[in-house]
Amino acid sequence: MQQNIMTGRLAGAPELRGTGDKAVCRFTLIDNEYAGKDDNNQAKTRTVSVPFVAFRHDAKRIHEHCRKGDQLIVTWSLRNNNYEKEPGQTVYGYDFVVEDVEFGAPGPEKRAEFQSGRQHAD
Template identity: 30%
Template sequence: MLNRIILIGRLTRDPELRYSPAGVAVTSFTLAVDRNNTNKEVDFIPVVTFKQTAEAVANYLRKGRLTAVEGRIQTRNYENNEGRRIYVTEVVADNVRFLEKSEASSQHSEKNNNEQYSGDGKAIDISDDDLPF
């Protein structure tokens, strides 16, 4: 049997970091994932991360950031304060990839690139023989 999922989407809000009674970091967030490219249908998928992954997510991801999540689907249930049984389906992520640079790091990179390539503005003469394609 196999229970693996890979999603790419954008965070709908900033991740929420909390700690379990045993001191384990837990982060939850929702990922907005397009169903397909032709229609504008979107699914909002709840995601949970634990330990170091949870802390990294809380420190570096923000609302709107493009993110890839790899993990498994998990269902759980509990009884709320009114005595009703509540069922929850969520993705437990064991791998999260940040697909966009944060604004701070991209501004830093842009500044370094501008300094590195600043010159007199003259065109570079490159022959077709020098190109690898």
Template identity: 30%
Template sequence: MINKVILVGRLTRDPDLKYLEDGNAVATINLAVNRNFKNSQGEYETDFLNCTLWKKNAENTANYCRKGSVIGVTGRIQSRSYENKEGTRVYVTEVVAEGVKFLSTQKKEVAAV
């Protein structure tokens, strides 16, 4: 079976970087990817895709990219489910990144102390 995704798009918000109890870094991003064709109104539509990045990919993306940065992501589609606080089953489909390429970078400003 093949489960391979290649995306190029813009970050819709700054990466959300967290560290798990085992020390692994994980970042979530939302990527805006334009479709290659026009709709019936003659406009290009955009898909907004959730991506999860791990370890160095997560740290580097959080350090060097922010809202509006153009990045390329290779990875796989993963679906999962969990039960929320209200007891409702929530289904999630996301892209788990295996590789990230920075196509435009905007290093975050470091606050002077």
């Protein structure tokens, strides 16, 4: 199985459904990537957004500890999620499945939480 790594920031709050072995967390990471040069020979970028799904322990960790704007480093694999909508009518799709996750730099929401916690502790 091929595995990939993406570093990006959370586009919104992670959404959790289920608990324990049935926990599923969906979230989207965004990042900018090089997109060539413009007519003035200046580097261009484009925004890339990738919707991920995490299960069980990783799902719970991401939901509990991450806020919009937080940086995540995700090792992921691509998996089919095809299903039959009606007999003979297959819907084809795929999921970017989290295999491993590391927490990176906090985003603005988490930094504000840290700052608020420090002010209350003083």
